[in-house]
Amino acid sequence: MAFPFDPGARGFSLTNALGSALAAQLAYADPSTADAMLTGEWGFKTVSHYQAPPEGIFPAHGFLAVRDELALVAFRGTDPRHIRDWLTDASVVLVPSALGRVHAGFWQALRSIWPALLADLRAIEWRGARPLLFTGHSLGAALSTLAVASCHDAGVVVTGHYNFGSPRVGDSSFVIPYDERYAAVTSRFVNNNDLVTRVPPRELSYRHVDARRYLDRHCRLVIDPHPVDLLLDSFEGSILGLRKLFDEVADQQEKKLPLPDFLEDHLIECYIACLRDNV
Numbered sequence: 001m002a003f004p005f006d007p008g009a010r011g012f013s014l015t016n017a018l019g020s021a022l023a024a025q026l027a028y029a030d031p032s033t034a035d036a037m038l039t040g041e042w043g044f045k046t047v048s049h050y051q052a053p054p055e056g057i058f059p060a061h062g063f064l065a066v067r068d069e070l071a072l073v074a075f076r077g078t079d080p081r082h083i084r085d086w087l088t089d090a091s092v093v094l095v096p097s098a099l100g101r102v103h104a105g106f107w108q109a110l111r112s113i114w115p116a117l118l119a120d121l122r123a124i125e126w127r128g129a130r131p132l133l134f135t136g137h138s139l140g141a142a143l144s145t146l147a148v149a150s151c152h153d154a155g156v157v158v159t160g161h162y163n164f165g166s167p168r169v170g171d172s173s174f175v176i177p178y179d180e181r182y183a184a185v186t187s188r189f190v191n192n193n194d195l196v197t198r199v200p201p202r203e204l205s206y207r208h209v210d211a212r213r214y215l216d217r218h219c220r221l222v223i224d225p226h227p228v229d230l231l232l233d234s235f236e237g238s239i240l241g242l243r244k245l246f247d248e249v250a251d252q253q254e255k256k257l258p259l260p261d262f263l264e265d266h267l268i269e270c271y272i273a274c275l276r277d278n279v
Contacts, residue, residue: 003042004279007069007131010159012187014221019215020074020135020162020274021189025268027076027140038065044072048120052112053227057091060109060143062105062136064120070131071124073117073147077138077165077268090201098173099149102144103167103200117147120159121156131159138196141166141188145209149178158258161186165273166207179210186211191274193217194265219274256263 004019026034031049038044044065052060056073061076091105121132136144141163148161166188170178188211190197200206214222 002084003044005043012183012213012277014275015158015186016133016160017162017189018272018279020133020160021268021272022138023065023074023133024077024135024137024140024164025272027074027136028268030039031063034063043067047203048117050113050117052109056141056275057062057118058105058109062113062140062143063196064117066124066131070133071121073121073132073134073144075134075136075140075147077136078155079142081089092204094171094205097174098153099146100170100172100177101205102146102170102174102211103206105140106142106146106167106169109139110150111122112148114150114242118154118156119151121151122154132157133160133162134158135162135164136166137164138166138266142169143149145169145178148182149174152181158182158185162189163187164189164268165194165196165266166208167196167207168202170207171205172207175209176205183210188212189215189271189275191215191265215274219277221274222277261265 003022005016006013006015009016017233022067025224026037031035034049035047038047046066050060050062051192052058058078064072065072065073066073091103091108094101094106095104095107097107124130134148144161144163146169148158152160161182163186181189186209188209190198190212190213197208216222
């Protein structure tokens, strides 16, 4: 199918949300498969890929695709079995950065590919008002959030940021300036019981960026889900409990058992299906 995109939208757009979710899904593909889709049915003229060295805990992958009326950056997510790595002692620590205090592992992952990506963004001929969209799912959503925040000091104008199933990225020193600059162009989607959106836990001072869009169990889009947040918080336990939970999930997956509901809701395919119901 053609890449769905509304070039005139400067605020929230369900069309652009669906297109961004499809791009976040495509980021999981190998580069040759992604290139075939991006330069084929989706009509992009150039595609650049970025990959972190393999030794990092959080492997960063992403692509930049450009066509006349759009530049699109998408980051790859991670396998649910590896989400427990987000709660390891070394990576879960909040570290100071130019953006505020952020998740050490996510920050290390983005920094491994950001210089090359930023150089390519600056090299684009920004004729007219070509929009720049960022997207990602799971770990990719965390990386997209850090990348968008990094665009401010780099002088790169972001017109849209749609992410799906994002973990928390930083504390209030990161979230407050992010929201001031990018809440108007950000849509952070949460699908029903997606537990990944509850980690790392608040007890470690983590906070979410604003502009959440909640998809309920019937795939209905709820713009202001404050009561739902209170309910979902009941699923959030201590960091030790979360580690144990994800260890048990990893064991289930090794035995080829179905994903539990709170991780099935995390799958990018579920986000895409719900968005199709709303477009």
